[in-house]
Amino acid sequence: MSIHISAKPGDIADKILLPGDPLRAKFIAENFLEDAVCFNEVRNMFGYTGTYKGHRVSVMGTGMGMPSISIYAHELITEYDVKKLIRVGTAGSLNKDVHVRELVLAQAAATNSKIINIDWPEYDLPQIADFDLLDKAYHIAKDLNLTTHVGNVLSSDSFYSPKLFSRNLELGQLGVKAVEMEAAALYYLGAKFGVQTLAIMTISDSLVNPEEDTTAEERQNTFTDMMKVGLETLIAD
Numbered sequence: 001m002s003i004h005i006s007a008k009p010g011d012i013a014d015k016i017l018l019p020g021d022p023l024r025a026k027f028i029a030e031n032f033l034e035d036a037v038c039f040n041e042v043r044n045m046f047g048y049t050g051t052y053k054g055h056r057v058s059v060m061g062t063g064m065g066m067p068s069i070s071i072y073a074h075e076l077i078t079e080y081d082v083k084k085l086i087r088v089g090t091a092g093s094l095n096k097d098v099h100v101r102e103l104v105l106a107q108a109a110a111t112n113s114k115i116i117n118i119d120w121p122e123y124d125l126p127q128i129a130d131f132d133l134l135d136k137a138y139h140i141a142k143d144l145n146l147t148t149h150v151g152n153v154l155s156s157d158s159f160y161s162p163k164l165f166s167r168n169l170e171l172g173q174l175g176v177k178a179v180e181m182e183a184a185a186l187y188y189l190g191a192k193f194g195v196q197t198l199a200i201m202t203i204s205d206s207l208v209n210p211e212e213d214t215t216a217e218e219r220q221n222t223f224t225d226m227m228k229v230g231l232e233t234l235i236a237d
């Protein structure tokens, strides 16, 4: 038991997929894992452990935003010995060449959050993906014929902030692919505790091409592709 997770030691695999939405964790467990067992219902932040192609794998929701994912990732790493953590989520495109339904692998994450700054006020520490996971995910996504972008993302503390909207678009001009709300904090914890982390995002909306939209069915299909990339990356040798 940790403060926010009721699992017993050993209930959680050393590899975990982390969607923001706990019901998406349930969806992944029901559609991709065999013999999935629920290990957490605290705050309805459902978590499951099962097997994927014979490998023991877990999946758990993180909630939205860096404070929430930081709490869960911290406890998963320090109390349950999780070694590989892959976030699967959505992001808004900041770049004309990055379209809805496409995949973004966050090679690095810029942030406007203070959550890392609290520990490291003297430095701007780059938050980077584990290269081994990134390399594997890229090749797995390519083999699945998914349009895949690799580069910077912006992890923002604010979803609704008119003041930041134009600044975020300017970051897009610097090559930042998309905005989401969790990757930087996950990458920081990976570095802090010496474990492997990666964030894979499906573009759900575009801030530069706002006319681009997805239907619920399209979203479901592209999210399913992303889950496959995440799970295959977790079990790849």
Ligand code: HPA
Residues within 6 Å of the ligand: 090, 091, 092, 156, 158, 159, 179, 180, 181, 204, 205
């Ligand atoms: N902003 C932040 N997070 C997001 C967005 C966005 O536009 N779309 C999906 N996640």
